[in-house]
Amino acid sequence: MKILVSLCVFVPLLALATAEEEAVLESILRDRSHIEETLRLAADEKAGDYAAALQRLRKIYHNSIRPMEQAYKYNELRQHEISDGEITSKPMVLFLGPWSVGKSSMINYLLGLLDTPYQLYTGAEPTTSEFTVIMHGEKIRTVEGIVMAADSSRSFSPLEKFGQNFMEKLVGIEMPHKLLERVTFVDTPGIIENRKQQERGYPFNDVCQWFIDRADLIFVVFDPTKLDVGLELEMLFRQLKGRESQIRIILNKADSLATQDLMRVYGALFWSLAPLINVTEPPRVYVSSFWPYDYAPDTSRDLFKREEISLLEDLNQVIENRLENKIAFIRQHGIRVRIHALLVDRYVQTFKEKMSFFSDPELVFKEIVEDPDKFYIFKSILAKTNVSKFDLPNRDAYRDFFGINPVSSFKQLSAQCSYIGGCLLEKIERAITHELPSLLSSINSGKNPTLSSCEATGCGEKPKNRYRRN
Numbered sequence: 001m002k003i004l005v006s007l008c009v010f011v012p013l014l015a016l017a018t019a020e021e022e023a024v025l026e027s028i029l030r031d032r033s034h035i036e037e038t039l040r041l042a043a044d045e046k047a048g049d050y051a052a053a054l055q056r057l058r059k060i061y062h063n064s065i066r067p068m069e070q071a072y073k074y075n076e077l078r079q080h081e082i083s084d085g086e087i088t089s090k091p092m093v094l095f096l097g098p099w100s101v102g103k104s105s106m107i108n109y110l111l112g113l114l115d116t117p118y119q120l121y122t123g124a125e126p127t128t129s130e131f132t133v134i135m136h137g138e139k140i141r142t143v144e145g146i147v148m149a150a151d152s153s154r155s156f157s158p159l160e161k162f163g164q165n166f167m168e169k170l171v172g173i174e175m176p177h178k179l180l181e182r183v184t185f186v187d188t189p190g191i192i193e194n195r196k197q198q199e200r201g202y203p204f205n206d207v208c209q210w211f212i213d214r215a216d217l218i219f220v221v222f223d224p225t226k227l228d229v230g231l232e233l234e235m236l237f238r239q240l241k242g243r244e245s246q247i248r249i250i251l252n253k254a255d256s257l258a259t260q261d262l263m264r265v266y267g268a269l270f271w272s273l274a275p276l277i278n279v280t281e282p283p284r285v286y287v288s289s290f291w292p293y294d295y296a297p298d299t300s301r302d303l304f305k306r307e308e309i310s311l312l313e314d315l316n317q318v319i320e321n322r323l324e325n326k327i328a329f330i331r332q333h334g335i336r337v338r339i340h341a342l343l344v345d346r347y348v349q350t351f352k353e354k355m356s357f358f359s360d361p362e363l364v365f366k367e368i369v370e371d372p373d374k375f376y377i378f379k380s381i382l383a384k385t386n387v388s389k390f391d392l393p394n395r396d397a398y399r400d401f402f403g404i405n406p407v408s409s410f411k412q413l414s415a416q417c418s419y420i421g422g423c424l425l426e427k428i429e430r431a432i433t434h435e436l437p438s439l440l441s442s443i444n445s446g447k448n449p450t451l452s453s454c455e456a457t458g459c460g461e462k463p464k465n466r467y468r469r470n
Contacts, residue, residue: 002103030294032112034305034335038312039319041178053182053323053443057330058087060439064431065334068415068424071416072341077393077401080213082333085155088183090136091322093315096236097221099190102252106290107134107185108222111177114292116199118173130169131207132187137174145170166202182319186211191232205232205402209239216325217318218246220283223253224265230270237276239338247283249273254304255289255296262287322441325437331436338428339391342381343398345413365407 036042068074075081095103102153104120111134113119118133118140133148133156145167148156159170169189186210189200212218218240240247251269254262266287277283288304288311295301306309318325345370354375368375372395381387417423 005163017120022117028294029114029292032109032292034309035110035112036178036466037181038309039316042139050323053439054088054367056324056439057327057436058084060431060435061087061330064427064435065330065337066447067421068337068341068428072337072344072410073133073401073405074337074340076404077340077397081158082330083152083155083157084152085157086214087326087330088153089155090180090182091216091318091325092184092186092211092214093219094186094188095219095221096188096208097219097250098223098233099192101190101221101226101246102290103190103219103221104187105292106250106252107187107217109292110185110293110376111175113177117441118175129189130171131189131211133170133172134180134185134187135172135174136177136180136184138176140173141171143174145172145198148172155214156298159207162202162207162210164205169200181317182322185217191230191236205239208236208428212239212243213372215243215246216250216322217315218243219248219250221250221252222269223251224257226264227265227268227272229276231469234276237273241278242282244279244283248311249283249285250290250311251287253287253288253289254299255299258298259300273328284314310361324440327436327440327443330336331432334395334428334432335391336434338432339381339387340393341425341428342387343393343415344410346377347372347398347402348378348412350377350408351407361394365402369402427469459470 066082068290095107097103102122104122108114108119108122120134145156145159146164148154148170149160149167150157156170160167188211189204220240249269257265266285269285270282274284286307289295289308290308295304349359350368351365354368355361368377372378378392378395381392382389413423413425418427421427
């Protein structure tokens with residue numbers, strides 16, 4: 001009887017204590033309603049139109065660009081093979097920066113993972129040792145790196161080239177979330193300046209480069225205590241060269257400083273990064289505190305809130321423009337493949353012109369490769385084709401390329417034609433100048449892109465029989 005009375009008294013007290021704890025927790029947590037509002041997570045998407053456009057884009061790539069890639073072995077020059085998973089993948093947001101600056105906390109905050117079983121582990125010490133890919137799924141589960149690489153529907157298969165040690169450091173987390181239906185987050189191990197790459201057990205910078213090349217938005221996160229630039233961070237910014245439009249620098253934990261100290265830290269951050277970012281217009285810097293708890297008292301909370309909303313608008317812009325960015329990326333890739341094919345064609349043509357009955361093929365081609373300017377290889381491309389000199393690849397890259405691939409293994413472009421398939425050069429040029437821009441226009445105008453728009457007739461033109469005499 002006494003035990004029953006004690007329980008009757010204890011249970012209400014326990015419920016009261018729990019309610020008080022929840023009330024205290026709610027009072028220190030930040031309101032997240034602006035995240036859903038700014039990112040428009042409640043809005044419905046036109047999934048059918050989006051899928052149709054992706055299918056059309058995939059068809060253009062496979063019909064018009066990939067055959068040229070394979071014929072002239074472009075992937076051995078750039079080592080960037082585009083898979084179907086990459087074409088259909090969601091925009092990727094990459095988080096980089098020193099250790100314990102709040103990268104994982106920022107992802108937890110954006111996804112509302114606080115006090116859930118799948119919140120990313122955070123702490124004052126280096127906590128993230130894996131590359132963690134947070135993506136959408138029907139249920140919450142963890143996916144091993146080897147499983148992600150084996151799944152052809154994903155875009156992570158090429159990561160196997162970095163070895164099994166890295167595969168053990170790659171992990172995926174799937175969860176049903178409205179934001180993850182539109183974007184994928186990648187959390188990376190923090191940069192530790194006193195650690196050598198060999199100690200990680202895999203080529204850390206090469207892996208970072210792989211993700212950098214495929215990221216739509218790159219958040220480089222700092223906090224007021226970690227502004228020094230060492231060798232590893234310097235190498236990272238060297239890898240980011242050419243991707244300045246995707247970079248956003250975040251000065252996190254800004255509410256831990258008084259306003260005057262924050263101004264000094266802001267200036268010190270620019271002073272540290274200035275030698276590493278050699279562009280006319282520096283990347284945008286966001287100053288705030290990106291975690292679930294309320295801002296510290298007596299700080300510039302209105303400024304921090306505006307900065308946070310501005311960052312969310314930036315993220316939403318990437319989500320809204322994901323299809324346009326994908327089309328632009330495939331078109332840019334097609335331009336590079338076309339330039340590569342034109343250069344290889346020119347090398348082959350020059351080689352055949354310089355060869356005679358008594359010539360040594362190896363010596364003749366070695367002379368061409370060692371000094372391509374002597375034979376006007378690159379200048380002839382600029383003179384005869386619609387190619388910008390700023391798009392031309394490095395001359396030294398072709399010395400290595402032809403060291404692996406004999407020039408005799410390539411045909412000239414004039415010989416890359418068939419009665420059924422047409423000419424490879426005409427197909428890729430039509431994709432670059434007409435099909436991909438038309439697909440982009442149809443999306444911007446709200447029209448539903450169909451699969452037959454340019455497939456049979458070359459976008460409104462009558463099919464031509466190139467073997468028929470006029």
